[in-house]
Structures are given as structure tokens and as C-alpha cells.
Amino acid sequence: MSLLALQRTFLDFLLDQPTEIPVAVNGGAGPGLAVYHNAYSAQLVACLKDSYERLWAWLGDDAFEAAARHHIGLHAPTSWTLGDYGIGFADTIDARYPEDPEVAEIAALDWALRRAFDGPDASPFDPARLAEIDWDDAVIHFVPTLELIPVRTNCGAIWTAIAASDDVPAAQMLPEPAWVRVWRVDLQPHFATIERTERDAIQLAASGVTFARLCDRLAETSGVEEAVLAAGRYLTSWLQDGLITDIQ
Amino acid sequence: MPHVEIAPFQGFGLGLRIPHFQNFLTEPVPVDFIEIISENFMVAGGRPLHVLDQVRERWPVAMHGVSMSIGSADGVRTDYLTRLKALADRVQPLWVSDHLSWSRVERVNSHDLLPLPFTDEALDAVCANILHVQDVLERPLVLENPSTYLTFADDQMTEWAFLTEMTKRTGCYLLLDVNNIYVSGTNNGFDPYEYLAGVPTDRVRQIHLAGHSQGRERLIDTHDQPVPDPVWDLFRRIYPRLGPVAAMIERDDNIPPLGELLSELDIARRIATEAMAVAA
Numbered sequence: 001m002s003l004l005a006l007q008r009t010f011l012d013f014l015l016d017q018p019t020e021i022p023v024a025v026n027g028g029a030g031p032g033l034a035v036y037h038n039a040y041s042a043q044l045v046a047c048l049k050d051s052y053e054r055l056w057a058w059l060g061d062d063a064f065e066a067a068a069r070h071h072i073g074l075h076a077p078t079s080w081t082l083g084d085y086g087i088g089f090a091d092t093i094d095a096r097y098p099e100d101p102e103v104a105e106i107a108a109l110d111w112a113l114r115r116a117f118d119g120p121d122a123s124p125f126d127p128a129r130l131a132e133i134d135w136d137d138a139v140i141h142f143v144p145t146l147e148l149i150p151v152r153t154n155c156g157a158i159w160t161a162i163a164a165s166d167d168v169p170a171a172q173m174l175p176e177p178a179w180v181r182v183w184r185v186d187l188q189p190h191f192a193t194i195e196r197t198e199r200d201a202i203q204l205a206a207s208g209v210t211f212a213r214l215c216d217r218l219a220e221t222s223g224v225e226e227a228v229l230a231a232g233r234y235l236t237s238w239l240q241d242g243l244i245t246d247i248q
Numbered sequence: 249m250p251h252v253e254i255a256p257f258q259g260f261g262l263g264l265r266i267p268h269f270q271n272f273l274t275e276p277v278p279v280d281f282i283e284i285i286s287e288n289f290m291v292a293g294g295r296p297l298h299v300l301d302q303v304r305e306r307w308p309v310a311m312h313g314v315s316m317s318i319g320s321a322d323g324v325r326t327d328y329l330t331r332l333k334a335l336a337d338r339v340q341p342l343w344v345s346d347h348l349s350w351s352r353v354e355r356v357n358s359h360d361l362l363p364l365p366f367t368d369e370a371l372d373a374v375c376a377n378i379l380h381v382q383d384v385l386e387r388p389l390v391l392e393n394p395s396t397y398l399t400f401a402d403d404q405m406t407e408w409a410f411l412t413e414m415t416k417r418t419g420c421y422l423l424l425d426v427n428n429i430y431v432s433g434t435n436n437g438f439d440p441y442e443y444l445a446g447v448p449t450d451r452v453r454q455i456h457l458a459g460h461s462q463g464r465e466r467l468i469d470t471h472d473q474p475v476p477d478p479v480w481d482l483f484r485r486i487y488p489r490l491g492p493v494a495a496m497i498e499r500d501d502n503i504p505p506l507g508e509l510l511s512e513l514d515i516a517r518r519i520a521t522e523a524m525a526v527a528a
Contacts, residue, residue, distance in 0.1 A: 001402065003369050004321035007353040007362075014358055024365075025398050031465035032398030032435065039360050047359075080315060080328040081287055082359045121293035187295040 051086035105155035185242035256492035319350035345390035395469030408446035488527035
């Protein structure tokens with residue numbers, strides 16, 4: 001058997017596909033092969049537990065392990081790094097828990113925070129430079145770790161309580177759909193639940209429109225007076241939260 | 249790649265693990281070098297690289313990878329090598345090591361250290377991959393013997409004969425994991441001392457010392473236990489034959505407080521001193 005054929009059939013064995021690997025191994029399908037078979041899935045389960053720690057706590061050991069093994073059966077790893085294996089697990093969870101939307105939202109939050117943890121570095125904007133800004137042409141630049149997640153439940157409160165070992169609240173639907181923004185300041189990932197208007201403002205700003213144009217767009221839906229107040233409120237919170245890396 | 253040598257480094261070190269980040273940043277940890285898992289730092293930014301940059305200022309660093317898949321029949325992934333080269337350029341390590349194993353072929357990556365058949369074809373593939381990697385990294389590669397749990401019907405040579413020929417053809421170096429020799433020997437029926445007698449000692453730049461666990465029908469390379477006596481005995485035998493070498497305790501799981509690993513490293517120092525005295 002050629003090396004390529006041997007390696008293909010070895011992977012087939014790990015993925016529970018038809019395989020000729022026992023023929024190639026001294027002693028056949030004995031305990032040695034079993035060690036590799038067990039190690040393959042055990043490592044992937046451990047990887048998902050590491051990446052989705054709060055989801056694991058929310059579901060408990062048995063339900064998480066069952067979901068992880070279901071995902072492993074659907075998706076063989078392909079990336080150069082094991083760290084990428086968590087990509088798409090929130091989708092698997094979403095399909096597995098269609099009646100419990102908080103489960104997939106906790107998963108999405110876990111994953112976004114994990115990505116922010118070792119995402120690109122950025123220096124926060126120095127508020128002392130605000131006086132230099134020409135606001136007619138100024139464009140806001142956000143930190144590269146910023147991500148927006150659509151939510152319908154109190155997943156953020158659940159996540160925070162689990163992380164702090166506090167009493168965990170029951171899952172509840174929010175009065176109306178919202179968003180969670182995830183980002184990192186210095187070395188620390190953060191998240192905050194935001195209303196739809198702020199999410200629209202972030203998306204507009206991130207698309208490269210000027211702050212002046214952003215205010216105009218907000219005014220189209222909420223009136224000039226409210227738009228000015230909202231834009232000022234958002235800008236202040238983005239600066240305070242370290243969300244902005246530059247304005248120019 | 250032009251002929252480049254890795255200068256020997258004499259010392260005793262530990263791996264950089266997350267539970268010990270704060271110790272390494274704030275305490276006078278008595279080690280001569282630090283080994284990092286390369287993939288943990290092949291990231292865009294954040295805390296891992298922040299810690300690494302500070303550690304790098306205090307100790308020499310050896311880069312040890314788990315994802316190269318040097319034995320893949322279809323070559324080593326370019327995206328992996330590009331990232332590894334970027335990290336090596338940043339760290340300027342003592343050397344870059346990985347395992348004599350394979351993890352992926354074509355699209356599927358098992359992320360495990362799978363065993364290679366010790367055949368002429370596998371030797372050709374491994375050597376071709378090593379030469380390519382060394383060209384990209386612009387430095388010699390150091391390869392570690394993994395623990396294995398089976399052998400192949402097509403094997404044409406011993407593992408140590410494979411290592412010897414591999415180093416001759418490529419100029420690469422070796423990281424001897426003494427625990428892995430013991431585990432593989434027990435599982436696959438070879439004498440670890442015959443293995444030690446057969447490896448090209450002049451190519452060894454690093455030693456791993458670790459523990460293992462007893463599985464149902466195999467010893468399992470868990471790297472989650474203190475170094476057991478049979479592994480210390482092998483270390484005692486090989487150490488005086490190597491010349492200057494970097495030896496370390498490698499603990500990957502069930503990680504104890506740093507003080508326990510430092511005590512275990514003191515045992516390694518003592519055994520090395522005793523072994524050198526006996527050999528003198």
C-alpha cells in the first residue's frame with residue numbers, strides 16, 4: 001500500500017468510514033488502532049469544551065458531549081490549526097436546540113469572545129485628539145476584534161452569571177431583538193448588549209461613511225433631535241469602551 | 249538551504265503553559281530556557297503574544313510544534329509554514345521542532361500525531377518535506393520521536409534506523425523524548441536501550457522528559473504524570489553520550505503548580521550530574 005493510500009485509509013478509519021487499515025497494521029484491528037480512534041474524537045471534544053466553556057456549563061456534561069460528538073460526526077477538521085475547529089459549532093447547536101434560542105446565542109458569544117481573545121491588536125483612540133477632528137469628513141475606525149451578534153434572549157446575562165459563578169438566571173426572550181457587540185481592549189475581551197439603532201450606527205460607521213452622514217441617516221428614521229442625541233451617546237460610549245481605534 | 253548548523257545549548261528548561269504565565273512574568277524562575285507550543289502563539293495578537301514577548305526578553309525560547317505533519321504524503325501546508333515562519337522571525341528561537349509523524353492528508357486534518365510506516369517510501373517523503381520546510385524556515389528542523397501504539401506490516405527498518413537516515417539526508421536534528429521511547433518500546437516490543445544505542449547522538453539538541461499512563465492494553469503517552477523511574481533510567485543512560493543538550497520536563501495536562509515541576513527539573517539536573525560523573 002502506498003503512503004498516500006495508507007494515510008487516506010487511516011483517516012477513513014478515524015472518521016468511521018469503510019477502511020482497509022487493519023490489513024496494513026501488525027496485529028490487525030487491535031488495541032493500537034483503538035487508541036488513535038479514541039484520541040481523535042476525545043481531542044476534538046476537549047477542543048470544543050475549551051472554546052465553548054460557558055455553553056458547556058449551561059448544557060451540562062452529557063448534553064454538551066452529545067452535541068460535540070454529533071458535530072464531530074458531521075464535520076471533520078480541515079484547518080491547519082485545531083483552534084479553528086470551533087467554527088460552525090454554534091450552527092450545529094442552533095439546529096439541535098431550535099426551541100431554546102439562548103443555547104446557540106451563548107455558543108455564539110463564547111466563540112466571538114474566543115476570537116477576540118487572540119485577535120489583532122489595536123490601540124484605542126486618544127480622546128485628547130477629539131478637538132482636532134473635522135467632523136464633516138471624519139470616518140470612525142473600530143478595533144479589528146469588533147463583532148456583532150444578533151440575539152433574542154438574555155444570553156449575555158446568562159453568560160456573565162456563569163462566568164462569575166453567580167446564580168444563573170432562567171432563559172428569557174428579550175422584549176425585542178437586540179445585538180451583542182464583542183471587542184477587545186488591550187488584552188481583555190468585552191461584550192455589551194446594544195439596541196438595534198446602535199447596531200445600525202456601528203454598521204454604517206464601519207462601512208466607511210462619515211460621522212456627519214451617519215447622523216443624517218439616523219435622522220431619517222428617528223428625527224434630527226433624537227439622531228443628534230443618539231449619535232452623541234453612541235460616540236461617547238464607543239470612546240469610553242475603547243471601541244474606536246482612530247477617527248480621521 | 250545552505251548548510252546551517254544549530255549550535256548546542258546546554259541547560260534545563262520547562263514548557264510555557266497557561267497556568268504558569270503569571271509565574272514566568274513576575275518571578276525569578278530558575279530555568280535556562282523555555283519551550284513554547286508554536287501553535288498557541290501563531291495568532292494575530294492579544295495575551296498569548298504579549299506574554300511571549302516578555303518571556304522572550306528573559307529566556308532563550310525553543311519553538312515546539314504539533315501541526316506540521318512532516319510525514320504527509322502530499323507535502324506540508326503552505327499556510328501553516330507561512331505562519332510558523334512569521335512566529336520564528338518574531339521569536340528568533342533556539343530552534344524549531346515538531347514530530348516525526350503525520351496528521352493530515354488532502355483536506356482532513358486529524359490533529360493527532362499519527363504513526364508513519366518505516367519504509368523507504370515514507371523516508372523519501374519525510375526527507376523531501378524536511379528539505380522544503382528547512383528552505384522556507386531558513387533554518388534546520390528538529391524532529392521528535394512520537395509515542396506510537398502500533399507498527400505497520402510494510403515496515404522495512406527500525407525507528408532509530410529511520411531517524412539516522414533522515415538526519416543524514418537532510419541535516420535535520422533530533423529532539424529525543426525519552427518517555428516516548430519507553431512508551432513506544434513497551435507498546436511495540438522493542439528494547440528502549442537498543443533504540444538509544446542506535447540513534448545518532450551528535451544530532452540530538454533537546455531531550456523531553458515526561459510521564460505516561462497505563463491504558464487497558466497500551467501505555468498511553470498522556471504527558472500528565474511525573475517522570476517515572478524507567479524513564480529516568482533511560483535519561484541516565486543517554487545523557488552522558490550527548491554532549492551539550494537542552495533537557496526539559498514536558499507536562500501537557502494535569503499541570504501542577506510550577507514549584508512541583510521545578511523540583512522535578514532538579515531531579516533531572518541531579519541525575520545528569522551523577523551520570524556525567526560516572527561516565528568521566
